[in-house]
Amino acid sequence: MTMTDDPRTESPTHPATSAVEGPAGTPPPRALTGPALWLTTYDHKVVGRLYLALSLVFLLVGSAAGGVLGVERIDSGLQLVVGDAFARLHTLHGEVTVLLFLVPFFLGLATYLVPLQIGASDIAFPRGSATALWSYVVGGIMLLGAYAADGGLASGTTVGTDLYLLSLAVLAVSTCLALVSILTTAVTLRSPGMTMLRTPLFTWSMVVGGGLTLLATPVLLARLIELYIHHHFGADLASLDAADQLNWFWSIPQVYLLAVPAAGVAAEVVPVFTRSRLRRNSVGIAALGALGLLGFGAWAQVDPYADDLLYVIAGLAAVVPALALLGVLGDTVRRGRFVRKAPLLLALGGLVHLFLGTLAGAVQVIPGLELGGTVWAAAQVHYTLFGGAVLGAYAALWYWAPKIWGVHLGEGAGMAAFVLTFWGVVLLALPDLVSGLFSDRLLGASRFDDEALTVVLNVASAAGGALAALGVLVVVGNLLARVARKGGTRALADPWEGSTLEWATSSPPPPGNFTGEVPPVTSAWPVADQRAQERAVAPTDDPEVAEVRP
């Protein structure tokens, strides 16, 4: 039997929790399923899936908060939220989207994929990954509970704010724990022949983005510890500039670091769907590395740094790696055959938005314009994170869903998600760029002036947010329909003719990940190499099978 004969083979739990042969004469114990499996497993594939599912739930929460903010900004007199509640909702929207969706989404994706991409049978610290997952869940619930108890950076209850700071600390520790496991896997468990320069670009993006996040997140944790002690013993967070001490995590330049894994996804998807290869893999590696290095922002936390030369240089220079990545992938598209599939459009759309985000960031850091703290900054973050990183996340879902869940997501739904999100983000962010440039409106202000142009821009921005939120619903709805209900096309081992090692095993992979021998790694594209070799020794009349990539 070939390893692809049973494409729907469900990845069982880790040996410790799966059914094993009982003593002679007794039936084997029943395999755990559902919540019992989720709570006890430390199989990296189950942990990765849970990460992805939970992060998408939190994306719904973050999008809902963003929707309320958008409606409130229209100035229609609805007064959905007033006073401190607006500022609280503003921070909730950012924190949930970044800390409960974006970061854990890519942690989950990496927890699932990195061992497969490097040909390893397991992740380095499976119990560590499972602990990171559940501490993320606890931290997420604590964060939402803190906001429910009037916590947050805006003035709130003492208990609520303490809980808020603790929840962020738990999330920071959880992120570090997951990253240690992923990074150790990428460094130590690679297949023979897989040098760091031959690691798949998504894994490389996690090494770069994850490694630098592992250095940045503890700095956030240090701030949280100090703020907690200050606040717990009676200090007012507003007097400590607490917002400045925390918001750097999703502002320039740190915001680029959060988008590095999404850029890595694009670098994986584009060559596969253009039937081509990067002309120089090292350019992709260098561009991702440079974007990560320029995105390390732990040093840029407080106001004096906004005029710092290094801050300006980092903001301006971030355009270069984004442009290089866009160029090298554009060259790949030009040399290959453009196949209009959802993963490709989502990946390219994300890359375009990431580039626009770096452009907006380059303008933002010009000291004379004084755009920091205005809605221009919100637009920059929306381009980079909602446009760049979220579209990258969607591309990853459509590309790797066959490998992760054994089913294909709907092509039509993927196209709809692309159109809604790409144009939704354009409509969401562009009016804010205009407003930030000309009317100097401040972030987090609950009411804006009533000038007709401003109202029109706010309506346009809210409409863009609504489109993007609709995109979220399409993605989650399609996932539920295809994955939870096991609908859709059943996936084979290598449905896209991929290049990297995860496509050399069944979909989803079996326990231990690989039942056959892992293909030899002599380049960055071992599965494509093996396929080309097999076709060379077994010629066929089928032109598709006979196709050999350049």
Next chain:
Amino acid sequence: MTTPGTAGSVLPALPPAPEVGRRNVLLVGAIFVIAAGTALFGGLLAGYFSARDISRAAGEAWPPDDVILPNVPLFVAYLTLLMSSFTAQWSISAVNGRDRRSMYVAIGLTLVLGLAFVNAMSFSWTAIGVAAESSRFATTMYAVTITHLLVVIAAIVALVVVGFRALGGQFSPEDRELVVAATAFWHFSVAAGLVIWYCIWFLEGGP
């Protein structure tokens, strides 16, 4: 473009894959933890110095005049911690020399010295006797030193695990990765302690 699940997706049957060898997984993991820990203490100390600059710019004394630092107990505490680094390293030498008795003694002594440091820090905080909310100095000092104490306690827990495994007969020159990883983390907790001693206690209250 092939449609999903068509030609080219079936690979030939191959024999089972051999396990990929685990190369220094624990040690590399420990190095990543140490890197994160270094960033954590870097952030904490940056916050401490930032608060000191703000206080001094406002004309406040740092530390406040009513705070008397117990220099001798603090010096003894951190000296104890420094000594534990040598005993921790001794445990690796003992493993390399297959000297189990020395390994038990080295791990035991390291744990005793670590616990002594915890006790000495508790005594020092009591001797300082300032409430965390009393000044910026107190708040940032407690933030740094409590975090460090938690790291030392984590190192103690790691070494207890190593100790139990050693008592269970584990570890040899060929199988010593856990000992090396735990010792590396121990050294990190000691190094962080020495930096903290210099930055907070020696600079502010030393001779």
